[in-house]
Each structure stands twice: as C-alpha cells, then as structure tokens.
Amino acid sequence: MKKPQSQGNSAAGRKLADLDAVFSALAHPSRRHILLVLHYRGGSMTAGEIADRFACSWPTTTRHLRSLEAAGLVRVEKKGRERIYRVDRARLREVVGDWLKPFHDGD
C-alpha cells in the first residue's frame, strides 16, 4: 500500500512527516520507557544518569535516544562536558493528541 499522500514541503506534508517520525519512535517499548523515565525524573537527565538507569549497552540506548531526537520528542543540550536530554512533552501531546482528536467523536 502506498503512503496516503506525498510528503512534500507543504504544511500537510510536514504534518505527515511528523506523524511518521513520532509514531515510529513510539513503536519500540524501550523508547516509550525512556520518555516516561525522563518525564518522571523531572523532564531531563544527563547522558550519565541515563546510562546508569538503563542496565544495557550504551550504544543501544544512544540509538534509541537518536530516534527520539529525530522525532523531536527529545532535545539534547550541551552544558560544559555534559549532554542533557530533555523530553519535549508539548510536542508529544501535540502530535499524538492531534492525531487522536477525531476519534473522540463516536463510541
């Protein structure tokens, strides 16, 4: 099945690209888990705190973080030698919430 519409530079195309990136990022349980942990830890954690929290290889974690970053769900900031990862709750609510909105009509 072809994608419903082309994803050009139009506003609609950008919106579809956002939906694709966000829902692809959310498809993996580890990535949903990282977002929740960031949220419950106050919204942000350093790379070191994330590495300590997730008892698995850093390359795997960092791959998930990159996917979340590409979807705009996590933003990275450098502070001296630290990398700080922050969850973008507003974008999460906006992209997922907007897509879900039509389904609030009907049983």
Added chain:
Amino acid sequence: MKKPQSQGNSAAGRKLADLDAVFSALAHPSRRHILLVLHYRGGSMTAGEIADRFACSWPTTTRHLRSLEAAGLVRVEKKGRERIYRVDRARLREVVGDWLKPFHDGD
C-alpha cells in the same frame, strides 16, 4: 535494550502487551490512514468498500487490517457473505490516551 518488564499474565503485563500491539499497529501510515477512513465513513465499512477505497493490492490491505485486528483497533463481523470492519475508537482512546496522560503534567 531489554523490554522494561516481562509481559506475563498480570494486569500490568497485559497493559504492556496492549501498548506494544497498539503502538506497533499505529507505526505504519497506511494503518493510521485506514483507521481515519473507517472513522470518517461512520465507523465501519465492508471488505468490498475498503478494497474500492484503497487503490492497492488487497493482500497488502488485508495484512494491514489483520495487524489492526490483532491490536484490537478493528473488529471484524460476518453478516451473511459480507465481512464488516469496525474501528474500536474507545480502545484507541483508552490505550493511547492512557499512555499519554502523564505527559500532560509539565511543559
């Protein structure tokens, strides 16, 4: 990275399994599209109407429908010789909305 928790028969395990099935189903743009079309057509369509609406091979469409069915987002009913596909909006709102809820606290 390992899955955050085992998915046993506990309520928490079932909830995680539901999240996995639903977010995996929503990861493909064609499946999100099918759900929206079902919704805007009043909530249900026959197999024939779906085949007419989506100008692509029926095996591809039916594969997407099976994935949506496995996630509980679409229910199939037989009426005589017809197969009727119905979107389960309540489940969609419940599973996705519940997961999104914590993120409503914070910017």
